[in-house]
Amino acid sequence: MAAPTTLPSALADAVRDESSLRRFLHGLPGVDQVGVEQRAAGLGTRSIKKASKMQAIDTAISMVDLTTLEGADTPGKVRSLAAKARRPDPERPDVPKVAAVCVYPDMVKTAADELKGTGINVASVATAFPSGRSTLEIKLADTRFAVEQGATEVDMVIDRGAFLSGRYGLVFDEIVRVKEACGDAHLKVILETGELVTYDNVRRASWLALLAGGDFIKTSTGKVQPAATLPVTHVMLQAVRDWHTQTGELRGVKPAGGIRTTKDAIKYLVAVHEVAGPEWLNNHLFRFGASTLLNDLLMQRRTQTDGHYSGPDYVTVD
Amino acid sequence: MWEYAPAPESRDIANLKPNYRMFVDGQFVEGTGEPLKTVNPATEEVLAEVSTASKEDVDKAVKAARRAYDRTWSKMPGSERAKYIYRIARLIQERSRELAVLESLDNGKPIKESRDVDVPTAAAHFFYHAGWADKLSYAGYGPDPKPLGVAGQVIPWNFPLLMAAWKIAPALACGNTVVLKPAETTPLSALVLAEIIQQADLPPGVVNIIPGAGDIGATLVEHPDVNKVAFTGSTEVGKIIQRQLAGTSKKLTLELGGKAANVVFDDAPLDQAVEGIVNGIFFNQGHVCCAGSRLLVQESVADELLEKLRVRVSTLRVGDPLDKNTDVGAINSREQLTKIQELVESGEGEGASRWTSACPLPDKGFFFAPTVFSNVSQAMRIAREEIFGPVLSVLTFRTPDEAVAKANNTPYGLSAGVWTEKGSRILWMAQRMRAGVVWSNTFNRFDPTAPFGGYQESGFGREGGRTGLEAYLDV
Numbered sequence: 037m038a039a040p041t042t043l044p045s046a047l048a049d050a051v052r053d054e055s056s057l058r059r060f061l062h063g064l065p066g067v068d069q070v071g072v073e074q075r076a077a078g079l080g081t082r083s084i085k086k087a088s089k090m091q092a093i094d095t096a097i098s099m100v101d102l103t104t105l106e107g108a109d110t111p112g113k114v115r116s117l118a119a120k121a122r123r124p125d126p127e128r129p130d131v132p133k134v135a136a137v138c139v140y141p142d143m144v145k146t147a148a149d150e151l152k153g154t155g156i157n158v159a160s161v162a163t164a165f166p167s168g169r170s171t172l173e174i175k176l177a178d179t180r181f182a183v184e185q186g187a188t189e190v191d192m193v194i195d196r197g198a199f200l201s202g203r204y205g206l207v208f209d210e211i212v213r214v215k216e217a218c219g220d221a222h223l224k225v226i227l228e229t230g231e232l233v234t235y236d237n238v239r240r241a242s243w244l245a246l247l248a249g250g251d252f253i254k255t256s257t258g259k260v261q262p263a264a265t266l267p268v269t270h271v272m273l274q275a276v277r278d279w280h281t282q283t284g285e286l287r288g289v290k291p292a293g294g295i296r297t298t299k300d301a302i303k304y305l306v307a308v309h310e311v312a313g314p315e316w317l318n319n320h321l322f323r324f325g326a327s328t329l330l331n332d333l334l335m336q337r338r339t340q341t342d343g344h345y346s347g348p349d350y351v352t353v354d
Numbered sequence: 355m356w357e358y359a360p361a362p363e364s365r366d367i368a369n370l371k372p373n374y375r376m377f378v379d380g381q382f383v384e385g386t387g388e389p390l391k392t393v394n395p396a397t398e399e400v401l402a403e404v405s406t407a408s409k410e411d412v413d414k415a416v417k418a419a420r421r422a423y424d425r426t427w428s429k430m431p432g433s434e435r436a437k438y439i440y441r442i443a444r445l446i447q448e449r450s451r452e453l454a455v456l457e458s459l460d461n462g463k464p465i466k467e468s469r470d471v472d473v474p475t476a477a478a479h480f481f482y483h484a485g486w487a488d489k490l491s492y493a494g495y496g497p498d499p500k501p502l503g504v505a506g507q508v509i510p511w512n513f514p515l516l517m518a519a520w521k522i523a524p525a526l527a528c529g530n531t532v533v534l535k536p537a538e539t540t541p542l543s544a545l546v547l548a549e550i551i552q553q554a555d556l557p558p559g560v561v562n563i564i565p566g567a568g569d570i571g572a573t574l575v576e577h578p579d580v581n582k583v584a585f586t587g588s589t590e591v592g593k594i595i596q597r598q599l600a601g602t603s604k605k606l607t608l609e610l611g612g613k614a615a616n617v618v619f620d621d622a623p624l625d626q627a628v629e630g631i632v633n634g635i636f637f638n639q640g641h642v643c644c645a646g647s648r649l650l651v652q653e654s655v656a657d658e659l660l661e662k663l664r665v666r667v668s669t670l671r672v673g674d675p676l677d678k679n680t681d682v683g684a685i686n687s688r689e690q691l692t693k694i695q696e697l698v699e700s701g702e703g704e705g706a707s708r709w710t711s712a713c714p715l716p717d718k719g720f721f722f723a724p725t726v727f728s729n730v731s732q733a734m735r736i737a738r739e740e741i742f743g744p745v746l747s748v749l750t751f752r753t754p755d756e757a758v759a760k761a762n763n764t765p766y767g768l769s770a771g772v773w774t775e776k777g778s779r780i781l782w783m784a785q786r787m788r789a790g791v792v793w794s795n796t797f798n799r800f801d802p803t804a805p806f807g808g809y810q811e812s813g814f815g816r817e818g819g820r821t822g823l824e825a826y827l828d829v
Contacts, residue, residue, distance in 0.1 A: 065621075065622065065623055065624040065625070066621075066622075066623040066775045067623055067625065067626065068623035068626035068775075068795050070795070071623065071625075071626030071629055071630065071795065072625070072626060074629070074796075075626070075629050081466060081470070082358065082678075082679050083361035083678035083679055084358060084359070084361070085359045085361050086359040088357060088359040089359070091356055092356070095356070274625050281661075305356075309356055310669050314356065317356055
């Protein structure tokens with residue numbers, strides 16, 4: 037197996053070879069489905085109002101990875117998305133910028149040119165997104181291309197086929213190699229939890245990605261249903277929390293796909309706050325992968341500041 | 355930092371009245387006992403004045419129940435009784451918000467629990483038992499099981515509405531009439547239930563609700579014309595009642611105290627076990643007879659689990675019961691708070707290590723911060739006595755046999771929990787633990803279809819499910 041980054045000795049043993057990795061991942065405590073879903077539903081009943089809601093909305097806006105991942109994407113589409121990212125609500129300059137714009141590798145240059153000097157990151161999916169079904173060489177080339185084009189963040193997919201057939205070493209090595217290919221770019225590892233299915237798998241894949249050096253663990257590509265769910269995000273938040281307890285390092289979580297409303301976003305923020313902890317409540321450690329969420333956040337923000345609902349015609353559709 | 359703004363439910367929803375009266379023979383009437391003032395434990399303000407029953411009033415209520423039993427309720431076909439009980443269930447649902455707020459005001463429990471657990475489960479008990487009313491012949495108690503007569507029921511303050519539902523629903527379904535005494539500190543929701551019973555147009559006298567102190571409960575259970583006594587409350591009072599009824603033909607069920615063991619094995623789903631432990635002991639401020647108040651954790655994971663537990667307990671929000679974000683509300687009374695404090699001091703005195711959440715507590719009202727004792731041994735009072743508060747005692751074990759031995763080493767036996775991913779071990783443990791309810795990989799889950807009740811000093815008889823019908827049938 038490829039050499040991992042520096043790990044505390046207890047964890048370094050876990051990645052010594054394929055069989056120790058396997059033993060480590062299978063030695064993680066199980067996740068009880070009923071229990072985690074009950075906890076997620078329970079935390080979902082938190083009532084966030086007034087100043088705390090306003091703060092949540094602004095925090096959520098600043099955590100959005102504004103995403104377009106369509107076959108129909110054009111430079112024009114990406115440019116207008118970048119404009120939206122810079123000024124989400126043109127009439128309200130106090131609205132924070134989003135965290136990043138997320139595009140396919142061939143659109144990275146367009147996005148990077150548009151976002152130069154804004155502090156907004158350019159994220160690119162890579163590694164034969166969304167299926168991940170290609171050779172390692174092609175995945176690495178895909179990653180290098182994205183970074184050369186100006187991506188500051190890379191969203192890779194893991195080989196779910198390899199994971200589900202128990203070839204953890206292969207998945208691990210791929211992440212390590214992609215991380216190397218990223219250079220200074222931040223690496224988000226997409227687990228595609230909709231294909232991993234069980235919470236036990238989600239926990240193992242989370243740890244696998246953290247051990248291999250992923251800066252973020254991300255739920256989904258958005259191309260598979262179900263995409264992000266609250267209980268899955270709970271399991272991943274618990275994983276980064278446990279990682280912090282063991283290593284002192286802070287790693288991030290990004291739910292992606294299916295989060296469309298402010299109400300949903302706030303439930304995720306409550307989970308971040310109470311499962312991982314308050315130190316995760318910023319866009320260095322938590323992101324939303326979303327395209328339509330931003331507009332709902334903007335509409336709800338206007339409702340908070342204006343005292344009444346406006347409507348979808350008052351926010352831009354880019 | 356992100357602080358949650360207060361999100362209080364409006365207390366106006368409770369429709370609080372300055373005075374409440376007892377409900378006898380279909381009417382709200384002034385009792386001739388000394389009126390009591392019921393207090394909001396979160397603010398110590400008086401909520402309302404409630405008239406109470408005297409000994410003569412108890413007699414009137416029992417006579418009304420007897421008349422209703424003889425003339426209408428016992429003769430009515432089950433399918434007709436069911437209609438009334440269904441109506442009560444629906445009315446509870448319709449007035450659920452009012453009941454939830456009232457319950458939180460009077461009892462101190464957080465609104466999220468009264469809203470999501472107490473009131474819906476109370477309605478569920480009426481729905482479930484309404485279904486039995488015309489099917490008693492198929493319940494396994496013979497072709498045409500008969501009711502017992504008048505049931506005298508005495509309930510505690512920890513789940514005022516839910517306990518009333520647990521008691522009244524099966525009694526009515528089986529064709530009995532009821533005289534129920536709610537607890538002295540929490541009479542309000544039972545009296546709103548009486549309004550609902552009036553609204554549902556139940557024949558007068560079928561259900562009578564008489565607030566009062568312990569002496570009224572004693573008068574009720576020893577009344578010669580009561581055929582069945584059901585009591586939920588302390589073991590101490592349960593023993594007195596059992597002595598009182600010895601030698602009479604009255605049928606008795608007792609649901610008393612507990613000191614449940616929540617057993618966590620090293621292969622448990624630890625994060626969910628932490629949730630279950632929290633739910634087991636901090637649900638309803640620990641005012642739960644089946645609370646998982648003794649955590650038995652396998653030594654090999656004890657440190658890891660305790661660390662996770664402390665982190666999780668630190669996130670519990672203690673405060674205004676009406677705030678929708680409150681996790682732990684107020685202790686029901688000063689008396690109970692004093693008892694908790696006294697036992698906690700004994701724990702410290704006997705050498706257990708105390709850890710208490712650093713959460714802020716309100717200035718007024720009866721509150722106690724969630725507390726976890728580790729290094730507890732079986733000999734300490736906090737491992738043997740029921741604390742009935744948000745205080746957890748943590749003990750460790752090495753082998754499954756030791757876990758069983760420690761779990762069973764108590765005069766109680768109401769509930770238990772097992773946490774392990776190994777199915778065979780769950781069954782092995784469930785067979786050996788002397789407890790009426792054994793939860794596996796969960797805790798404090800209640801359902802009207804599942805029988806509930808205890809072993810030894812936790813009482814006898816079952817409530818809920820098909821088994822629970824037996825207590826109200828002449829079998």
